[in-house]
Amino acid sequence: MVERRNLVKIGRLAKKANILPSKIRFYVQEGLLKVANRTNGGYYLFDEQSALKRLKLIEKMQKEQRLRLHEIREELNSNNSNNAGNNE
Numbered sequence: 115m116v117e118r119r120n121l122v123k124i125g126r127l128a129k130k131a132n133i134l135p136s137k138i139r140f141y142v143q144e145g146l147l148k149v150a151n152r153t154n155g156g157y158y159l160f161d162e163q164s165a166l167k168r169l170k171l172i173e174k175m176q177k178e179q180r181l182r183l184h185e186i187r188e189e190l191n192s193n194n195s196n197n198a199g200n201n202e
Contacts, residue, residue: 121150121159130162131169138169144183146172146190 128135141147142158147168151159168190175181175189 119150120162122162122165123153124158124160127160127162127165127169131166133169133173141169141172145187146183 122130124135124138128138131138138147139158142149147160147165149158150161150165153159171190172186175186181189
């Protein structure tokens with residue numbers, strides 16, 4: 115079975131996540147959120163499901179755990195490294 119990703123522009127992602135597009139752009143610039151692709155016009159495209167999951171995690175880490183951005187980045191990078199090892 116082929117997995118089909120649902121790519122969305124930043125406006126739709128922001129609306130679904132209930133946050134401002136500028137906040138998503140900031141997270142991209144800070145390396146907290148990855149862009150899946152870009153349109154010919156340069157618009158960001160995100161994998162809807164994974165981006166929403168990641169945004170919820172970032173927001174939770176900020177609000178509930180009161181982590182700073184560099185701490186969130188370290189935690190997310192640590193989780194990615196651990197998951198990459200599990201896929202081999």
